[in-house]
Amino acid sequence: MxxxxxxxxxxxxxxxxxxxxxxxxxxxxxxxxxxxEQVNGSLIKKDGKVMGSALIGQHFSDAKYFWGRPSATSPYPNNPAASSGSNLGPLNPALSEAVNARVKAQQTAADTRNPVPVDLVTTSGSGLDPEISPAAALYQVDRVAKARHLDSEVVKALVTKHVVGRQWGILGEQRVNVLQLNLALDEMSHT
Amino acid sequence: MFTDGFIQVGLYMLVLLLLTKPTGQLIYKVMETRCLQDHAWLGAPERLIYRLSGVDPKSEMGWKSYAVALLLFNVIGVFFVFMLQLWQAWLPLNPEQLASATWDSAFNTAVSFVTNTNWQGYGGETTMSYFTQMTGLAVQNFVSAATGIAVVIALIRGFARSNTDRIGNFWVDLTRCTLYLLVPISLVLATIFMQQGVIQNFSPYVDARTVESTQYEVAVEGSDTPEQATTQTQHIAMGPVASQEAIKMLGTNGGGFFNVNSAHPFENPTPLTNFIQMLAIFLIPAGLCYAFGMMVGDRRQGWAIFAAMAILFVVMAGVTIRSELIGNPLLASAGAETASSLEQAGGNMEGKETRFGVVTSALFATITTAASCGAVNAMHDSFTPIGGMIPMWLMQLGEVVFGGVGSGLYTMLTYAVIAVFVAGLMIGRTPEYQGKKIEVFEMKMSALIILVTPLLVLLGTAISLIVQPGLAGIANPGAHGLSEILYAYSSAANNNGSAFAGLSANTPFYNLMLATAMWFGRFGIIVPVLAIAGSLAAKKRIAPGLGTLPTHGPLFIGLLIGAVILVGALTYIPALALGPGIEHLMLFSQQH
Incomplete structure (x- = not known):
C-alpha cells in the first residue's frame, strides 16, 4: 500500500x-x-508613460470623445483589476431601467430621437470591451464633431478609417477601437 | 439575419471534421502504441518519471487497481491545490499580495479543478496569485484532462480486448496523455494566442493614466449617501495567461485566469483566438470518437458516435443562435436598435463583447456546455431565456455532445449501451455492443451512471430552494432566480463550470454543496465506467449474428440520439419549464 x-x-x-x-x-x-508587445499587454505609451492598453476599454463621458460600451465593473466602470459583467437577467427590471437611462443619455447628447445601437446601451461581458460597432460610432459622429468644432465628414472619415473588418473576412464582427479612435481625434485636434 | 449563423456553424463543423481524423490517429498512437516511449530522447522524460515513481510500464492493472490509483492521485491533487490557496500569502509570485483564500472557497476550488469542472466562486485577478494559478490550477487542467482520457481509453480497451482482467496501467495512460498529447498541442495553441495578444508575463499589475478621469460613488459605512470619488488610473491585471488559456480550452477545463474568463480581452483578444478556442474545446472529444473506431477495429463505429453528437450539436447551436439574434424585446422598447445591419450585429448584446457579437457568443455558449468546458466568452446569465436554456440542457444531458475530454465519450458509450439494450428489448434478443454481450452487471452500472447526476442536480437545487443560505445567493428576481440555482447544480454535477454568474456562490453553503456535486458527479461516474470496462474485458468477443443490431448505421444513430434526448427530457423538462420556460412566456407577453 x-x-x-x-x-x-x-x-x-x-x-x-x-x-x-x-x-x-x-x-x-x-x-x-x-x-x-502582445504578451506584456499591448500597452499604449506616450512619452514613456502608459496611457492604457489597446485591448482594455476606458471610460469616456465627455461629449468630445466617443463613448464605449457601458461597463458593470466596480467600484468604477472599466476597472481592469476586477473584470465583471452585469449578470442581469433579460426580465430583470434593473436591466430595462439601466438601458432606458443610457438611451436617454445618448439621445440627449446627440440631440436626436433615433434608437441607439444596442451595443452602446448594454454592458459588455468583460466590462472591459475596448470596441464598439461601426453603427455605435457613427451614431456619435455629429455629437463629437460639434463638441470639437469639426466638420462631421472629417470625423466620419476618421471613424471609417478605424473600422476593423471581420478577421479574415469571416470571423467575428466589424468593430472600432474606442481608445485608439479618441487618441487619433486628440492628435488631429492638436495639429 | 440568420445567414451568418449558418456560415459560422458550417465553417466551424467543417474545420472540426477535417481535424477529427488526424487528432484521432494521434491519440491512438500516443495511448496504444509504444513508438514515442521507445524514442531515444522524446521518450526520456517519460522513462524518467517511471523510474523515479517506481512504475513498471509493462504491468497492467485490473479495473479495481486502476480505480484506486486514479482516486488516490486525484485526492492528492485536491489536498495540494487546497493547501496552495491557504498558504498563498506566504508563497512567491504574488506581486499584488493577494490574501490566502478562505477554507471553504479553497476547498471548492480544489475539488473544482481536480474534477475538471473549473467552477469558480472567486474572481481570478482579485483572488489567485500567479503561483497558485500556475502550479496549482493549471497543473490540474492538464492532469484532470489526462484522467478523463485515461478512463475512456480503459473503457474502449474493455470493448476491444477479450478474456482478460487487465484494462491498462493508469500511470502510463496519465503520463503519456499529458506528455505527448496535452503539452505539445498546448504549446502550439499558446503561441498562436500570444501572437494575437494574449498576455504572458509575471509583472505586477500595470498602472495606466487614462485619457479622461472617471467619477464614481463609494458606499460609506453607516451612511446612506455615498461619497464621490475620482480616478484617472487603470490598474491593469497581468499574469501568465496564454499558457493556462491553451490547456483551459484543450482539456475542456474552462477555468478562466480572469473573472470573466474568455470574455476578457487578455484571454480572448480577437475573433481568431475565439475560433481557435472553440475548436480546441471539441478537438480531443471529436478525435476520441475516431480513436474509438480505430481501437475496436471498425472506424464506422467511431463515425456513428461522431454523427449522433454532430446532429445534436448543430440543432442545439441553431436554437441558441436564433434566440440570441431575436434578442430581448424589452431592449428594443427601451429605445435600443437591436436589428442587425451592415454596421452592427444587433441582437441581445447585454453581457456580450463587440468583437464576437451575438452569433459567435451563442455558438461559443453551445460548444462550451455541449463539452464539459465551461469557459464563457459572454455572460450566460444575461442570455435570453431560450438562449440560456439550451446550454443548461446540454449540460443536463450529461455533456455527451462531444462532451469533456474522455468524459464525453465514456458517457456517450454508456448511452450506446442503453440504446442497444432498449433495442434488444424491442426485438427480444440479448443486446450486444462491439461484440460484447450486455448483461445485468453492465446495465446496473449504466443505470447508475445516468442516475447519479440528475440526483445531484435536482436534489441540490431542491435543497437550495428551501433553505435561507440557498435563496440568499439569488441575484435576479422571478423565474430567473430558479434558473440561476438550477444552472449552478447542472454545471457542477456535470463538471462543466460555467455559471449564471449572478448567483453569489462564494459562501460556505454553496461552496460545500457544489463541491459535493462536483466530486460525486465526477467519480460517481468514473468508478462505474471502469467497472464496466473490467467486466467487458473479461468477456469473449462474439461475431455479429443475424439478430445483431448494426451499430454504425442511421438506425443506431437515431436510437442513440433518442436515448440521450429521452432520458434528458424526462428528467429535466419539469424543472426547465419552471425556470426558462416561464421566463420566456413572461418576456414575450410583455411585448408592446
Whole structure:
C-alpha cells in the first residue's frame, strides 16, 4: 500500500514540474522573445508613460470623445483589476431601467430621437470591451464633431478609417477601437 | 439575419471534421502504441518519471487497481491545490499580495479543478496569485484532462480486448496523455494566442493614466449617501495567461485566469483566438470518437458516435443562435436598435463583447456546455431565456455532445449501451455492443451512471430552494432566480463550470454543496465506467449474428440520439419549464 502512495506522490510532483513549472516558463520564453508587445499587454505609451492598453476599454463621458460600451465593473466602470459583467437577467427590471437611462443619455447628447445601437446601451461581458460597432460610432459622429468644432465628414472619415473588418473576412464582427479612435481625434485636434 | 449563423456553424463543423481524423490517429498512437516511449530522447522524460515513481510500464492493472490509483492521485491533487490557496500569502509570485483564500472557497476550488469542472466562486485577478494559478490550477487542467482520457481509453480497451482482467496501467495512460498529447498541442495553441495578444508575463499589475478621469460613488459605512470619488488610473491585471488559456480550452477545463474568463480581452483578444478556442474545446472529444473506431477495429463505429453528437450539436447551436439574434424585446422598447445591419450585429448584446457579437457568443455558449468546458466568452446569465436554456440542457444531458475530454465519450458509450439494450428489448434478443454481450452487471452500472447526476442536480437545487443560505445567493428576481440555482447544480454535477454568474456562490453553503456535486458527479461516474470496462474485458468477443443490431448505421444513430434526448427530457423538462420556460412566456407577453 505504501508503495502506491509513494508512486502517486512522485507522479504528482513529476507532472507538476512538467506542466506547472517547465511548460509556463517555456511559453513565457517564446512569448517574450517573439511577441514582446502582445504578451506584456499591448500597452499604449506616450512619452514613456502608459496611457492604457489597446485591448482594455476606458471610460469616456465627455461629449468630445466617443463613448464605449457601458461597463458593470466596480467600484468604477472599466476597472481592469476586477473584470465583471452585469449578470442581469433579460426580465430583470434593473436591466430595462439601466438601458432606458443610457438611451436617454445618448439621445440627449446627440440631440436626436433615433434608437441607439444596442451595443452602446448594454454592458459588455468583460466590462472591459475596448470596441464598439461601426453603427455605435457613427451614431456619435455629429455629437463629437460639434463638441470639437469639426466638420462631421472629417470625423466620419476618421471613424471609417478605424473600422476593423471581420478577421479574415469571416470571423467575428466589424468593430472600432474606442481608445485608439479618441487618441487619433486628440492628435488631429492638436495639429 | 440568420445567414451568418449558418456560415459560422458550417465553417466551424467543417474545420472540426477535417481535424477529427488526424487528432484521432494521434491519440491512438500516443495511448496504444509504444513508438514515442521507445524514442531515444522524446521518450526520456517519460522513462524518467517511471523510474523515479517506481512504475513498471509493462504491468497492467485490473479495473479495481486502476480505480484506486486514479482516486488516490486525484485526492492528492485536491489536498495540494487546497493547501496552495491557504498558504498563498506566504508563497512567491504574488506581486499584488493577494490574501490566502478562505477554507471553504479553497476547498471548492480544489475539488473544482481536480474534477475538471473549473467552477469558480472567486474572481481570478482579485483572488489567485500567479503561483497558485500556475502550479496549482493549471497543473490540474492538464492532469484532470489526462484522467478523463485515461478512463475512456480503459473503457474502449474493455470493448476491444477479450478474456482478460487487465484494462491498462493508469500511470502510463496519465503520463503519456499529458506528455505527448496535452503539452505539445498546448504549446502550439499558446503561441498562436500570444501572437494575437494574449498576455504572458509575471509583472505586477500595470498602472495606466487614462485619457479622461472617471467619477464614481463609494458606499460609506453607516451612511446612506455615498461619497464621490475620482480616478484617472487603470490598474491593469497581468499574469501568465496564454499558457493556462491553451490547456483551459484543450482539456475542456474552462477555468478562466480572469473573472470573466474568455470574455476578457487578455484571454480572448480577437475573433481568431475565439475560433481557435472553440475548436480546441471539441478537438480531443471529436478525435476520441475516431480513436474509438480505430481501437475496436471498425472506424464506422467511431463515425456513428461522431454523427449522433454532430446532429445534436448543430440543432442545439441553431436554437441558441436564433434566440440570441431575436434578442430581448424589452431592449428594443427601451429605445435600443437591436436589428442587425451592415454596421452592427444587433441582437441581445447585454453581457456580450463587440468583437464576437451575438452569433459567435451563442455558438461559443453551445460548444462550451455541449463539452464539459465551461469557459464563457459572454455572460450566460444575461442570455435570453431560450438562449440560456439550451446550454443548461446540454449540460443536463450529461455533456455527451462531444462532451469533456474522455468524459464525453465514456458517457456517450454508456448511452450506446442503453440504446442497444432498449433495442434488444424491442426485438427480444440479448443486446450486444462491439461484440460484447450486455448483461445485468453492465446495465446496473449504466443505470447508475445516468442516475447519479440528475440526483445531484435536482436534489441540490431542491435543497437550495428551501433553505435561507440557498435563496440568499439569488441575484435576479422571478423565474430567473430558479434558473440561476438550477444552472449552478447542472454545471457542477456535470463538471462543466460555467455559471449564471449572478448567483453569489462564494459562501460556505454553496461552496460545500457544489463541491459535493462536483466530486460525486465526477467519480460517481468514473468508478462505474471502469467497472464496466473490467467486466467487458473479461468477456469473449462474439461475431455479429443475424439478430445483431448494426451499430454504425442511421438506425443506431437515431436510437442513440433518442436515448440521450429521452432520458434528458424526462428528467429535466419539469424543472426547465419552471425556470426558462416561464421566463420566456413572461418576456414575450410583455411585448408592446
Amino acid at each position: 505504501s508503495n502506491i502512495v509513494r508512486t502517486s506522490l512522485v507522479m504528482f510532483l513529476g507532472l507538476t514540474i512538467v506542466t506547472g513549472v517547465a511548460y509556463p516558463i517555456v511559453v513565457t520564453g517564446i512569448g517574450q522573445t517573439l511577441f514582446p
